[in-house]
Amino acid sequence: MLPKIVLSHTNLKDHDKAVEEAKKLIVIEETPNALYCLGDAQISAELFNEALQTFRRALEIAPTEEEKKIAQNKLKEAEAALKQSKEKNYYKILGVDRKATKKEIKKAYKDGALKWHPDKNPDNVEEAEKKFSEIAEAYEVLSDEELRGKFDRGEAVFENQGGPQQRGGPQFHFNGGGQRFHFNNGGGQRFHFRH
Numbered sequence: 001m002l003p004k005i006v007l008s009h010t011n012l013k014d015h016d017k018a019v020e021e022a023k024k025l026i027v028i029e030e031t032p033n034a035l036y037c038l039g040d041a042q043i044s045a046e047l048f049n050e051a052l053q054t055f056r057r058a059l060e061i062a063p064t065e066e067e068k069k070i071a072q073n074k075l076k077e078a079e080a081a082l083k084q085s086k087e088k089n090y091y092k093i094l095g096v097d098r099k100a101t102k103k104e105i106k107k108a109y110k111d112g113a114l115k116w117h118p119d120k121n122p123d124n125v126e127e128a129e130k131k132f133s134e135i136a137e138a139y140e141v142l143s144d145e146e147l148r149g150k151f152d153r154g155e156a157v158f159e160n161q162g163g164p165q166q167r168g169g170p171q172f173h174f175n176g177g178g179q180r181f182h183f184n185n186g187g188g189q190r191f192h193f194r195h
Contacts, residue, residue: 003037006021017137032063043078055074058071081098091140094112
């Protein structure tokens with residue numbers, strides 16, 4: 001029951017409460033599964049160093065080789081999240097959780113792109129262009145399973161590719177008067193949004 005409560009708090013973005021509830025699991029019984037639950041909540045709360053300690057503890061007490069592999073994978077995820085927190089974090093740019101669905105990512109992208117499109121920010125064009133570009137890049141990575149997988153593993157996403165815009169990357173068009181927004185991801189897909 002407690003793991004479901006932890007997940008509910010995480011989904012509601014009440015990360016402090018999720019971590020608090022997950023710690024109760026550890027008090028009841030320190031098992032690898034309880035530690036995974038706590039570590040996942042800590043990652044969602046951006047408590048990356050704490051998550052590393054939690055997953056290291058899970059690795060220490062893992063009773064089987066299979067459990068050890070799970071703990072090692074969790075540890076790698078936490079290491080990648082810590083590294084990303086010091087660099088460009090695409091999840092944070094879009095304001096979504098690391099476990100966000102494609103639908104949630106698309107909605108966050110649409111909302112952010114409409115908010116920060118330079119045509120909608122005539123008094124702050126420079127900042128808007130920067131934010132809009134970051135949002136577009138974040139969407140390009142997180143909406144592509146292969147790129148998202150690389151990012152989640154802490155691998156370089158665009159190495160030897162010249163960055164997103166130079167490899168046939170996304171193109172954006174915005175019609176401010178009609179509130180229409182067009183996105184072409186460079187891979188043949190086109191998205192049309194109305195605001």
